Amino acid sequence: MSERIIAGAPVNVNEEGFMTDFRQWNQTIGTELAREADLTLSPRHWQVIEYLQTEYRNEVPLSIRKIGKSGVVDIKEFYQLFPNAPLKTAAKIAGIPKPASCI
Amino acid sequence: MKRLLILGAGTAGTMMANHLHHHLSADEWEIDIIDEETEHYYQPGFLFLPFDIYEPEDIVKPIRQFIPAGVNLIQESIDRIVPAEQYVLMQGGDRLRYDILIVATGAKIAPEEVPGMLGEEWKNSIFDFYTFEGALALRNKLREWEGGKLVVHITEMPIKCPVAPLEFAFLADSFFKNKHMRDRVDITFVTPLSGAFTKPKATAALEHLLEEKHIHIESDFAIEQVDAENKTIIDYGGRTVPFDLLVTVPTNKGDAVIERSGMGDDLNFVPTNKATLQSKDWPNIFVLGDATNIAASKAGSVAHFEAEILTENILRFMDGQPLKEEFDGHANCFVETGNGKALLIDFNYTHEPVEGTFPFPGVGPLRLLKESRINHMGKLAFRWIYWNMLLKGTHIPFVSATMQEAGKDFD
Numbered sequence: 141m142s143e144r145i146i147a148g149a150p151v152n153v154n155e156e157g158f159m160t161d162f163r164q165w166n167q168t169i170g171t172e173l174a175r176e177a178d179l180t181l182s183p184r185h186w187q188v189i190e191y192l193q194t195e196y197r198n199e200v201p202l203s204i205r206k207i208g209k210s211g212v213v214d215i216k217e218f219y220q221l222f223p224n225a226p227l228k229t230a231a232k233i234a235g236i237p238k239p240a241s242c243i
Numbered sequence: 244m245k246r247l248l249i250l251g252a253g254t255a256g257t258m259m260a261n262h263l264h265h266h267l268s269a270d271e272w273e274i275d276i277i278d279e280e281t282e283h284y285y286q287p288g289f290l291f292l293p294f295d296i297y298e299p300e301d302i303v304k305p306i307r308q309f310i311p312a313g314v315n316l317i318q319e320s321i322d323r324i325v326p327a328e329q330y331v332l333m334q335g336g337d338r339l340r341y342d343i344l345i346v347a348t349g350a351k352i353a354p355e356e357v358p359g360m361l362g363e364e365w366k367n368s369i370f371d372f373y374t375f376e377g378a379l380a381l382r383n384k385l386r387e388w389e390g391g392k393l394v395v396h397i398t399e400m401p402i403k404c405p406v407a408p409l410e411f412a413f414l415a416d417s418f419f420k421n422k423h424m425r426d427r428v429d430i431t432f433v434t435p436l437s438g439a440f441t442k443p444k445a446t447a448a449l450e451h452l453l454e455e456k457h458i459h460i461e462s463d464f465a466i467e468q469v470d471a472e473n474k475t476i477i478d479y480g481g482r483t484v485p486f487d488l489l490v491t492v493p494t495n496k497g498d499a500v501i502e503r504s505g506m507g508d509d510l511n512f513v514p515t516n517k518a519t520l521q522s523k524d525w526p527n528i529f530v531l532g533d534a535t536n537i538a539a540s541k542a543g544s545v546a547h548f549e550a551e552i553l554t555e556n557i558l559r560f561m562d563g564q565p566l567k568e569e570f571d572g573h574a575n576c577f578v579e580t581g582n583g584k585a586l587l588i589d590f591n592y593t594h595e596p597v598e599g600t601f602p603f604p605g606v607g608p609l610r611l612l613k614e615s616r617i618n619h620m621g622k623l624a625f626r627w628i629y630w631n632m633l634l635k636g637t638h639i640p641f642v643s644a645t646m647q648e649a650g651k652d653f654d
Binding site for chain 1: 465481
């Protein structure tokens with residue numbers, strides 16, 4: 141675990157760059173993390189990010205399957221919004237841990 | 244007379260029947276175990292069957308042989324559990340009332356979850372090896388296959404025995420080398436994970452082995468469909484991987500009885516307290532093995548460690564004592580790496596697999612996260628231990644239910 145400065149604020153991250161303290165997250169940091177992933181966030185992106193954060197606060201484990209059934213975004217669009225590894229990328233931007241989709 | 248009912252006579256249910264039969268007075272408790280099947284499969288053997296290392300008779304025995312006298316084995320199908328009224332409804336219409344229920348209904352493959360997976364190519368050029376029938380059909384295919392693109396594929400997590408697909412790829416490498424046709428086979432490992440395994444140190448060790456064996460890896464691949472006609476798998480991002488022979492691990496789901504009972508999550512796994520193994524919804528229902536939703540591996544070793552802890556908790560529950568929050572997610576898995584070698588991993592909820600020695604700290608004889616012949620001998624010897632000790636609930640000497648930290652090289 142280490143500390144880095146994102147958008148002017150000190151933030152704790154793990155070796156893969158995921159934030160380890162969600163309380164440190166804010167929208168400016170999210171925007172900056174998205175830029176590092178070569179993404180510009182649209183309102184659709186933000187809706188998905190907010191959904192992920194809500195699920196995280198409710199301690200619901202996240203998976204691609206669950207997101208597909210969430211009614212917020214289907215899996216196809218999720219991939220269009222966050223290409224390649226959408227769940228990982230979106231979780232990183234949202235400031236929540238890498239989804240453990242298991243073991 | 245009170246009744247303890249066990250649903251499922253697989254690895255977990257059979258162990259619980261043996262443990263509890265030993266502890267409970269026959270005057271006070273009737274123990275019944277229900278399973279519609281008549282045969283018990285040694286599931287780790289499904290990995291070896293396709294490569295002609297094991298014969299079918301090595302891995303199949305009658306369920307009845309492992310149920311102790313004094314426990315009633317009911318070989319009928321279950322319609323559903325009615326937890327609010329504490330009975331199990333059988334498909335024949337009987338209602339079996341229970342005081343305590345143990346759910347050990349396991350997990351099954353669900354190839355129908357991916358469009359195009361089931362169809363004309365199923366058991367023709369698309370196979371699973373997580374069922375006896377699938378592993379046997381794949382054995383027959385591999386005996387005559389002349390080579391091409393072999394794709395070993397995981398659909399989505401969680402799956403039983405998360406290392407088995409990797410082991411399959413390693414053993415395939417050895418198998419084709421021994422048949423002097425490795426140069427005619429291209430092996431690709433396709434996974435929804437970001438690497439070979441879920442934990443960083445084991446991933447590094449396993450990816451090194453993949454490279455050494457010239458097995459390509461396609462990670463972060465979330466399959467959308469199988470295009471059986473063009474023999475290609477396609478992910479949601481539009482990425483494609485062509486195959487001549489697809490060996491897939493389909494989506495794993497809990498038993499349909501859990502869905503019919505309204506007791507599961509979106510994959511029919513039962514919400515379970517990860518430390519006590521009590522159902523989150525019903526205090527007199529306990530869950531173990533592959534049927535739970537806990538974030539431990541779905542593996543026989545996990546069921547074995549859970550069974551030791553759950554036995555104690557059920558006895559406490561019967562006495563009205565608080566449950567012990569003891570299960571730590573302990574898993575212990577041999578990973579076949581081909582050429583007569585294997586590595587061993589030992590981990591739990593909080594500690595990832597690391598290097599070290601097992602079971603005796605500093606001594607071994609087994610080495611953690613390192614390939615060795617003795618690990619492979621351990622894996623083969625385990626079949627005997629499974630049939631003769633593990634199912635019968637005999638404690639395996641020196642192997643504790645919770646993970647031990649001594650002998651492991653944590654940073």
